[in-house]
Structure formats: structure tokens, C-alpha cells
Amino acid sequence: MSFVTGAAMRSLEEAAFRRGVSAESLMDRAGEGIARRLLDHFPQPGRAVAYIGKGNNGGDALVALRYLREAGWQIALKAAYPETEWGVLPRRKRRELVEELPNALPEGSGPLLLLDGLLGIGARGTLREPLARLAEEMAWLRDSHGAVVAAMDLPSGIDADSGEGRGVVADLTITVGVAKLGLSTPAGIASAGRILLVPLGDLPPPEGSALELFGPDAFPGLLSPRPHDFHKGDSGRIGLLAGSPGMTGAAVLAATAALRAGAGLVTLHVEPEFLPSLAAPMPPEVMVKVSPTPVTDAFSAGHDALVIGPGIANMSKTGQADLLARLAKPHPPAVLDADGLNFLATAGKTALLDSRHLITPHPGEFRRLAPDLAEKDRLAAAVAFVTRHPCTLLLKGARTLVAAPGEATRFNPTGHAGMASGGQGDVLSGVAGAFLAQGMKPCDAASLAAWLCGRAAERALAKGPVTTASDTLDELGGAMRDWQERRR
Numbered sequence: 483m484s485f486v487t488g489a490a491m492r493s494l495e496e497a498a499f500r501r502g503v504s505a506e507s508l509m510d511r512a513g514e515g516i517a518r519r520l521l522d523h524f525p526q527p528g529r530a531v532a533y534i535g536k537g538n539n540g541g542d543a544l545v546a547l548r549y550l551r552e553a554g555w556q557i558a559l560k561a562a563y564p565e566t567e568w569g570v571l572p573r574r575k576r577r578e579l580v581e582e583l584p585n586a587l588p589e590g591s592g593p594l595l596l597l598d599g600l601l602g603i604g605a606r607g608t609l610r611e612p613l614a615r616l617a618e619e620m621a622w623l624r625d626s627h628g629a630v631v632a633a634m635d636l637p638s639g640i641d642a643d644s645g646e647g648r649g650v651v652a653d654l655t656i657t658v659g660v661a662k663l664g665l666s667t668p669a670g671i672a673s674a675g676r677i678l679l680v681p682l683g684d685l686p687p688p689e690g691s692a693l694e695l696f697g698p699d700a701f702p703g704l705l706s707p708r709p710h711d712f713h714k715g716d717s718g719r720i721g722l723l724a725g726s727p728g729m730t731g732a733a734v735l736a737a738t739a740a741l742r743a744g745a746g747l748v749t750l751h752v753e754p755e756f757l758p759s760l761a762a763p764m765p766p767e768v769m770v771k772v773s774p775t776p777v778t779d780a781f782s783a784g785h786d787a788l789v790i791g792p793g794i795a796n797m798s799k800t801g802q803a804d805l806l807a808r809l810a811k812p813h814p815p816a817v818l819d820a821d822g823l824n825f826l827a828t829a830g831k832t833a834l835l836d837s838r839h840l841i842t843p844h845p846g847e848f849r850r851l852a853p854d855l856a857e858k859d860r861l862a863a864a865v866a867f868v869t870r871h872p873c874t875l876l877l878k879g880a881r882t883l884v885a886a887p888g889e890a891t892r893f894n895p896t897g898h899a900g901m902a903s904g905g906q907g908d909v910l911s912g913v914a915g916a917f918l919a920q921g922m923k924p925c926d927a928a929s930l931a932a933w934l935c936g937r938a939a940e941r942a943l944a945k946g947p948v949t950t951a952s953d954t955l956d957e958l959g960g961a962m963r964d965w966q967e968r969r970r
């Protein structure tokens with residue numbers, strides 16, 4: 483699913499109108515789809531307040547409100563203008579709600595959800611009164627009452643193309659038809675929160691987009707159920723070069739993540755002096771192979787994929803030299819993370835990266851690999867990097883990007899700021915390694931790993947606002963189910 487400008491979205495709508503589709507039927511399906519996404523996220527009924535302007539964006543919120551009420555939610559309406567000033571469709575959608583709606587916060591328990599229907603793609607310039615006052619009220623309820631803001635189509639007041647503009651800051655943005663380009667920019671990312679898409683058959687995304695919103699709707703079948711005669715040889719063997727004294731946790735997290743993502747066999751290769759600290763904390767399912775040359779062993783053991791880098795800062799100099807030499811020769815597909823990438827950068831060997839390599843740098847590691855690209859915007863930098871070095875790049879940051887030669891760059895919508903903590907990258911590299919070992923294309927393995935880790939961290943929000951890497955691990959299985967059920 484691609485990203486489009488506001489003008490391209492209008493063209494898609496107009497093409498649908500020419501085919502005889504009515505604006506009202508689009509709105510009905512948009513509002514219903516938005517409500518379904520919300521009910522997936524909030525299975526327990528709570529309180530929902532729609533904040534609306536006079537345009538069709540408010541119509542989407544009114545339709546969604548009706549479905550929420552049917553699901554047992556208490557509802558209320560805060561309208562910026564008298565009903566006589568609204569557009570035709572929002573007025574009609576208001577009448578379909580029939581009863582008078584309170585304009586005060588509903589009593590009761592459960593989540594307090596604010597549906598931001600002030601402005602959609604019709605927004606021009608800074609949010610003006612009386613909408614600005616309602617946006618401030620939403621921000622106040624979010625900051626001081628734990629309210630969750632769900633933006634209809636895009637956060638009100640931001641520009642659909644650039645994401646610029648001060649307006650509503652949402653926790654989730656449920657975008658209709660095709661995701662708006664402004665949601666993918668740094669400014670848009672800061673306003674949108676989690677992006678969810680309501681695809682509409684009558685608004686098909688244009689072909690050949692440079693940036694795609696990654697998710698189960700766009701990539702069905704990546705995690706199909708296993709056939710009944712599946713055995714562990716089919717699920718992939720991973721060789722892991724990870725961990726060192728003082729950094730054993732990185733190896734444990736990567737190994738456990740690989741197993742939880744379905745790897746059949748995980749073997750950790752270690753030097754004899756690292757064995758005492760690394761063997762003890764490993765889960766019992768992990769094989770530990772000791773040798774004076776763990777790098778050589780890992781590369782020649784017949785593994786289906788390698789995961790290299792989490793916590794290997796203290797690897798011996800001979801080990802590092804061996805690693806760089808091995809990476810330049812034929813070998814199974816490999817995830818390169820953390821110190822694995824730092825060794826490459828320090829040795830000036832970034833040029834050896836090619837299609838066998840899936841690299842997972844955070845912005846600091848990326849800067850070391852390509853200092854000249856660091857000042858470019860993230861999308862341009864990612865594309866320039868894989869054009870220069872034909873590998874798969876998973877670039878972490880506020881919204882992970884996955885770029886690979888010949889592929890549209892993928893934008894991962896899952897995850898949240900509460901997962902900004904050590905160890906999450908180790909989990910990600912283990913999950914990506916498991917999918918590589920199962921024969922998945924590197925850009926699919928990378929995107930799916932990013933989606934699942936982010937989704938797992940979202941599930942962990944039930945425990946509290948901060949998500950540790952162990953919390954993410956605990957929720958990986960549930961995230962895989964969410965993907966298979968295409969509910970998120």
C-alpha cells in the first residue's frame with residue numbers, strides 16, 4: 483500500500499465518483515472501517531467523544547461513533563459549528579445517530595477515546611478557531627486524563643503532503659483508502675502516532691509508488707500456517723555470533739527471539755574464554771559450540787542463516803579480522819547488527835555489503851556506515867545507501883524503513899516511544915534471522931521482523947507505558963497471531 487498526496491487522493495475519489503460510486507458510500511465504509519480498527523485496538527467498551535468540524539472528516543467520525551455505540555460504548559459529540567453550517571454528508575450522518583448526543587464527557591469506565599474529526603485532507607494552513615480551541619481541549623484530556631486521540635484520516639491541521647503544521651497530536655491515525663504522504667515525514671510521524679489503514683476497494687492505491695506502508699493487508703501470506711508435515715529441518719538453522727562478557731543479555735535476547743519466531747535450531751558460536759559467562763544464561767533450546775575460531779565455525783557449519791553482532795564489542799582482534807574476511811566470501815544470508823556493523827565501519831569495509839546482507843543500524847550506526855548520507859532525509863538516505871551497496875537496509879528510528887535494491891522502500895507503522903530501550907535491537911535481529919533461515923526474501927524478513935517487534939511492544943502496553951525487550955519477546959507469539967488474522 484503506497485502513500486499519496488492530498489491531490490492524488492482527490493483524483494482517486496473523483497475516479498470513483500465517475501464510476502458511479504457515491505461520496506456517501508465511501509464515507510459509510512470509511513467510518514465502519516475506522517470503527518473496526520478501533521474495536522480491534524480497544525476490545526473493552528469505553529467512552530468515545532467525536533470532535534468534528536463542518537467537513538466530511540467529521541462525517542467519518544460520526545459514522546465510526548455509531549458503530550462504537552452499537553458495540554456498547556458511551557458516546558458524546560463536540561461540534562465546532564452549529565449543525566446548520568455543516569456539510570450535507572456530516573448532517574446526514576448525524577441524523578443516522580438519531581438521539582440527542584451529550585456534549586460533555588460521558589460518565590463511566592473504560593478507555594476515553596477522542597475521535598479527531600476536525601479536519602482531514604481539506605485542511606489549509608494553521609488550525610483556526612473555533613477548531614483550534616477543540617484541538618487544545620483534546621490535548622489537555624490526553625495529557626491530564628489519559629485520553630487516547632484517534633485521528634480520522636490524518637491528524638487535524640497537518641498538511642496532507644508535508645506533514646507540517648501544528649494541530650492535533652494523535653495516538654493513532656486511521657487513514658482512509660491510501661495513506662497520506664504527510665504521515666510518512668518526520669513532522670507527520672511526530673503527530674500521527676500509530677498509522678492504521680482502512681483500504682477501500684473503490685480507492686485502489688496507485689501502482690509503482692516509491693514508499694509503501696507495510697502491514698498484513700498489503701503483504702498477506704508472509705506468515706502462512708505451517709503444513710502439517712513440517713519438521714524442524716524446514717524451519718531453519720541459525721548460527722549466532724553474539725554476546726561477550728558483560729554483554730551476555732544481547733546473545734540471550736537474540737537467541738530467544740530467533741526461537742520464538744520459529745527457527746528450528748539456534749547455535750551460538752563462542753570462544754573458550756567467553757563460555758563461562760555465555761553458556762549459563764542461554765535458554766536450554768540453544769546449542770552452544772565452543773572453539774578457538776567461532777567465526778570460521780559459524781560460517782562453515784552449514785547454517786541456513788547467520789545473525790552477527792549483538793553484544794560482540796569485545797570480540798578478539800583475530801575474530802574481527804576473520805569476520806570481515808568471511809563476510810567478503812560466499813556465505814549464507816546474514817543479519818548484521820550493532821558491533822558487527824561498527825567493525826565494518828571502523829575497518830572501512832562497508833563496500834563488501836551485498837545481497838546476502840541484511841543490516842539493521844540505528845541512526846548512530848548508520849552515520850558511521852555512511853557519514854555523507856546522515857544529513858539527508860531518512861528515505862533519501864536509505865535509498866542512496868542501497869543503491870551504493872546492494873544490501874537490504876533496515877534503518878531504525880522513529881518509524882523503521884526497509885530499503886533494498888529494486889524494491890519500494892517500506893515504512894513500518896508499528897511500535898511506540900515506550901520501547902526506546904536497550905535490547906530491542908537484539909530481539910529484532912533474532913527475529914529477522916529466523917525468517918532469513920526459513921528462506922524469506924531479506925526485505926520481507928526485515929519488514930516482517932520490524933512489524934512483529936513493534937506490534938509485540940504495542941501488546942505489551944497493557945502492562946504499562948514502558949516496554950522492555952523482554953516484554954517484547956513475551957508478546958511475539960501474539961503479534962504473529964495478529965498478523966495472521968490481519969486485524970491490525
Ligand SMILES: NC(=O)C1=CN([C@@H]2O[C@H](COP(=O)(O)OP(=O)(O)OC[C@H]3O[C@@H](n4cnc5c(N)ncnc54)[C@H](O)[C@@H]3O)[C@@H](O)[C@H]2O)[C@@H](O)CC1
Pocket residue numbers: 495504505508509510512535536537538539540541542569600601602603604605606607608609610611613634635636639658
Ligand atoms: N471526499 C470523499 O469522498 C471522502 C472523504 N472522506 C473524508 O473527508 C475528508 C475530506 O473532507 P472535506 O473535503 O470535506 O474536508 P475537511 O473535512 O478536511 O475540512 C474542510 C473544511 O475545513 C475548513 N478548513 C480548512 N482549513 C482549515 C483551517 N486551517 N482551520 C479551520 N478550518 C479549516 C474548510 O473551510 C472546510 O469547511 C477526508 O480527509 C476524509 O476524512 C472519507 O469519508 C472518504 C470519502
Ligand SMILES: [K+]
Pocket residue numbers: 539598599600601602633634635636637638
Ligand atoms: K482528522
